[in-house]
Amino acid sequence: MRRMTARPANAHQARLLRLLRDGGPNSRAQLGDQIDLSRSKLAVEVDRLLETGLVVADGLAASRGGRRSHNIRLAPALRFLGVDIGATSIDIAVTNAELEVLGHLNQPMDVREGPVAVFEQVLSMAAKLRASGLAEGFDGAGIGVPGPVRFPEGVPVAPPIMPGWDGFPVREALSQELGCPVMVDNDVNLMAMGEQHAGVARSVGDFLCVKIGTGIGCGIVVGGEVHRGVTGSAGDIGHIQAVPDGRPCACGNRGCLEAHFSGAALARDAKEAALQGLSAELAARLEASGTLSAVDVAAAAAAGDATSLDLIREGGNRTGQVIAGLVSFFNPGLVVIGGGVTGLGHTLLAAIRTQVYRQSLPLATGNLPIVLGELGPTAGVIGAARLISDHLFSPA
Amino acid sequence: MRRMTARPANAHQARLLRLLRDGGPNSRAQLGDQIDLSRSKLAVEVDRLLETGLVVADGLAASRGGRRSHNIRLAPALRFLGVDIGATSIDIAVTNAELEVLGHLNQPMDVREGPVAVFEQVLSMAAKLRASGLAEGFDGAGIGVPGPVRFPEGVPVAPPIMPGWDGFPVREALSQELGCPVMVDNDVNLMAMGEQHAGVARSVGDFLCVKIGTGIGCGIVVGGEVHRGVTGSAGDIGHIQAVPDGRPCACGNRGCLEAHFSGAALARDAKEAALQGLSAELAARLEASGTLSAVDVAAAAAAGDATSLDLIREGGNRTGQVIAGLVSFFNPGLVVIGGGVTGLGHTLLAAIRTQVYRQSLPLATGNLPIVLGELGPTAGVIGAARLISDHLFSPA
DNA sequence: TTTCTTTGTCCACTCAGAGGAAAAAGTCAG
DNA sequence: CTGACTTTTTCCTCTGAGTGGACAAAGAAA
Numbered sequence: 001m002r003r004m005t006a007r008p009a010n011a012h013q014a015r016l017l018r019l020l021r022d023g024g025p026n027s028r029a030q031l032g033d034q035i036d037l038s039r040s041k042l043a044v045e046v047d048r049l050l051e052t053g054l055v056v057a058d059g060l061a062a063s064r065g066g067r068r069s070h071n072i073r074l075a076p077a078l079r080f081l082g083v084d085i086g087a088t089s090i091d092i093a094v095t096n097a098e099l100e101v102l103g104h105l106n107q108p109m110d111v112r113e114g115p116v117a118v119f120e121q122v123l124s125m126a127a128k129l130r131a132s133g134l135a136e137g138f139d140g141a142g143i144g145v146p147g148p149v150r151f152p153e154g155v156p157v158a159p160p161i162m163p164g165w166d167g168f169p170v171r172e173a174l175s176q177e178l179g180c181p182v183m184v185d186n187d188v189n190l191m192a193m194g195e196q197h198a199g200v201a202r203s204v205g206d207f208l209c210v211k212i213g214t215g216i217g218c219g220i221v222v223g224g225e226v227h228r229g230v231t232g233s234a235g236d237i238g239h240i241q242a243v244p245d246g247r248p249c250a251c252g253n254r255g256c257l258e259a260h261f262s263g264a265a266l267a268r269d270a271k272e273a274a275l276q277g278l279s280a281e282l283a284a285r286l287e288a289s290g291t292l293s294a295v296d297v298a299a300a301a302a303a304g305d306a307t308s309l310d311l312i313r314e315g316g317n318r319t320g321q322v323i324a325g326l327v328s329f330f331n332p333g334l335v336v337i338g339g340g341v342t343g344l345g346h347t348l349l350a351a352i353r354t355q356v357y358r359q360s361l362p363l364a365t366g367n368l369p370i371v372l373g374e375l376g377p378t379a380g381v382i383g384a385a386r387l388i389s390d391h392l393f394s395p396a
Numbered sequence: 397m398r399r400m401t402a403r404p405a406n407a408h409q410a411r412l413l414r415l416l417r418d419g420g421p422n423s424r425a426q427l428g429d430q431i432d433l434s435r436s437k438l439a440v441e442v443d444r445l446l447e448t449g450l451v452v453a454d455g456l457a458a459s460r461g462g463r464r465s466h467n468i469r470l471a472p473a474l475r476f477l478g479v480d481i482g483a484t485s486i487d488i489a490v491t492n493a494e495l496e497v498l499g500h501l502n503q504p505m506d507v508r509e510g511p512v513a514v515f516e517q518v519l520s521m522a523a524k525l526r527a528s529g530l531a532e533g534f535d536g537a538g539i540g541v542p543g544p545v546r547f548p549e550g551v552p553v554a555p556p557i558m559p560g561w562d563g564f565p566v567r568e569a570l571s572q573e574l575g576c577p578v579m580v581d582n583d584v585n586l587m588a589m590g591e592q593h594a595g596v597a598r599s600v601g602d603f604l605c606v607k608i609g610t611g612i613g614c615g616i617v618v619g620g621e622v623h624r625g626v627t628g629s630a631g632d633i634g635h636i637q638a639v640p641d642g643r644p645c646a647c648g649n650r651g652c653l654e655a656h657f658s659g660a661a662l663a664r665d666a667k668e669a670a671l672q673g674l675s676a677e678l679a680a681r682l683e684a685s686g687t688l689s690a691v692d693v694a695a696a697a698a699a700g701d702a703t704s705l706d707l708i709r710e711g712g713n714r715t716g717q718v719i720a721g722l723v724s725f726f727n728p729g730l731v732v733i734g735g736g737v738t739g740l741g742h743t744l745l746a747a748i749r750t751q752v753y754r755q756s757l758p759l760a761t762g763n764l765p766i767v768l769g770e771l772g773p774t775a776g777v778i779g780a781a782r783l784i785s786d787h788l789f790s791p792a
Numbered sequence: 793t794t795t796c797t798t799t800g801t802c803c804a805c806t807c808a809g810a811g812g813a814a815a816a817a818g819t820c821a822g
Numbered sequence: 823c824t825g826a827c828t829t830t831t832t833c834c835t836c837t838g839a840g841t842g843g844a845c846a847a848a849g850a851a852a
Contacts, residue, residue: 037810040810040832043831066827067819069831205626220725233759237721237724237725240721244640326725328633329726331629360635361632367626435841436801436802459797459798462849464799465800
């Protein structure tokens with residue numbers, strides 16, 4: 001099956017496609033209310049879209065008091081693939097054209113095994129999704145990697161935690177393998193786009209999305225668009241100094257935020273506490289599984305373990321301090337906290353909030369919600385689907 | 397004289413006006429090279445602009461190998477007023493339509509005397525400029541104030557160092573008095589626009605402009621546009637914590653950057669050093685004038701005074717540390733340092749550079765110039781003129 | 793003077809888009 | 823069931839933006 005050969009021919013068509021993507025099936029009349037076009041012009045553009053096959057008629061809409069309108073929707077066979085490569089696992093999902101997740105797979109995998117091994121895994125997961133009957137093929141794929149990306153080319157550049165990927169032509173390679181257009185971005189940016197599309201950041205133009213996983217990063221959205229910086233490294237806040245002369249960090253400096261709080265740092269601190277006999281709870285978990293992760297700390301904290309709670313609070317304070325600076329600087333309308341440590345929940349959130357509200361000026365914090373992301377692990381894959389759909393739903 | 401009643405009627409005309417503003421007088425043929433329009437269409441739009449009086453014919457251009465072209469330029473009688481209200485002084489300048497400064501006045505004045513007193517001063521300075529024959533009237537005015545501004549309305553909001561200005565309708569009041577359109581912005585944003593238009597930041601799309609004067613602020617330019625944040629307080633980096641549990645700050649917190657380094661902090665530290673007998677050079681200057689300012693420290697440092705050099709280096713380190721964080725976060729293509737303390741020159745710049753290059757990741761700093769602004773005190777007024785001209789040279 | 797290049801003007805043609813008229817397909821009250 | 827009223831859709835005309843070609847005007851080079 002040949003897939004989505006067509007692209008919108010002009011800005012109006014692109015606009016219509018996005019309206020249908022974000023608002024689901026819609027009648028022509030409803031579309032007319034949302035777009036500033038005359039009825040005749042609208043009809044012409046819709047007809048052209050119908051001809052291309054990108055949209056299809058979908059029965060009659062409910063009456064609004066007069067003649068019933070014909071519904072229009074995006075072609076139901078369209079499929080996007082969203083791939084989120086994390087430091088320690090791969091998430092992959094198929095969506096329809098409305099970016100609804102139809103199937104989602106997750107597989108542990110260390111990104112340091114290199115692009116070839118990871119790609120093999122990604123392709124086998126994609127094949128599994130296809131085999132399950134959710135998709136016959138993909139019309140486009142978005143992919144997020146845990147490091148900076150030269151966005152136009154879709155190539156990772158100097159990624160600290162995945163050195164083997166430097167300069168690997170991710171976009172080109174994946175496009176070749178999948179036989180469809182591909183866009184590549186930083187995983188944190190995709191999480192931000194996901195929350196913007198379907199999560200807490202709907203209808204917010206300027207916000208920050210802080211992802212705390214194995215490392216720490218921050219997606220920056222300015223005027224509805226992701227800000228990637230001149231070399232694609234914007235949002236790399238893990239190596240901002242949080243503690244003067246603090247712990248040594250892998251980057252060579254001391255006191256980086258990431259060295260004091262992140263999934264990896266938390267696991268390390270928990271293990272240390274367990275070995276030092278500070279927490280029976282953590283020690284028991286270490287005994288049981290041989291190792292500790294952020295999830296264990298979350299569970300211990302939920303069980304009331306004081307040491308774990310202290311670790312979380314301490315980390316939240318550090319993070320909050322850095323975020324407070326970013327809030328003063330950027331003056332966002334919303335701060336979203338997400339990533340693997342979301343499980344730490346309200347203890348973490350409270351610590352962050354306390355710091356930000358205390359340290360930033362009232363004008364910047366007065367009406368500033370600081371909330372947890374609501375999409376969890378699907379934020380990344382939805383963001384990835386959104387990335388490629390934004391690309392495909394723009395004038396050729 | 398009625399002034400500039402006309403405004404560009406469409407985006408093409410606006411585009412042409414900006415080309416003429418930024419590129420000076422130009423032939424029709426040259427304009428055609430820079431704008432994507434057919435010759436006939438271009439001729440029509442130019443003719444219409446000529447009719448409105450916004451542009452005028454200006455003799456013949458040099459031949460490019462064939463028939464000579466007629467030059468076009470912005471009406472030479474157009475005048476913009478740029479006003480830069482600092483914490484302790486007022487700068488005001490007249491420019492022509494190309495934003496060249498024709499006359500510039502500076503007057504010490506404490507902004508805390510309140511909007512009424514300051515406005516009186518501004519109007520009298522404007523009258524002086526007019527009386528000197530540089531302008532018969534003003535076609536528009538831009539004004540910068542040292543605090544956050546609700547930009548669309550042109551009203552200061554909750555400005556820490558100028559409490560009497562909170563909610564004062566600056567835009568409306570000044571527009572009434574001057575009888576021309578007025579736009580208001582934060583002084584730091586205007587400095588950034590000034591350096592972007594005529595200074596070191598020409599042709600840079602994403603950059604930061606750090607102004608160190610009585611306080612510290614940062615202009616943020618994203619994709620060529622100033623980012624003001626949701627409440628207009630973006631760039632307010634003076635109250636980012638630079639020193640944990642550091643000096644108390646006027647804002648109520650401790651360790652704010654501004655409390656450790658700024659024109660005010662530097663003067664205070666210098667005075668303390670002089671009184672403690674740490675520096676003969678500074679003590680002599682204190683003796684002579686009864687007080688010390690950043691200018692004295694700069695002079696002492698230039699004379700080789702070790703204490704002054706230490707103060708500057710120390711401050712530069714603090715500032716550099718904060719900027720390093722912002723660079724990691726924002727990944728700009730350029731950092732401009734400006735404001736009153738530019739006189740501290742390369743000692744300061746070297747300290748800042750050292751910190752930034754050490755603390756930020758190579759990918760972000762690899763090709764990142766950190767330079768002093770090249771416009772000095774005119775950056776603000778040029779930025780102000782640019783602000784209003786951008787407004788007037790956009791479709792009505 | 794001839795030839796070539798650039799510039800300016802005119803004009804015919806295309807195309808996007810607006811907006812009115814009227815037909816088609818409903819709802820709703822009586 | 824009927825007639826009055828709405829909403830949706832189609833059709834058609836009209837306008838105005840913009841393109842591109844032809845040609846005249848003005849100068850440079852030979």
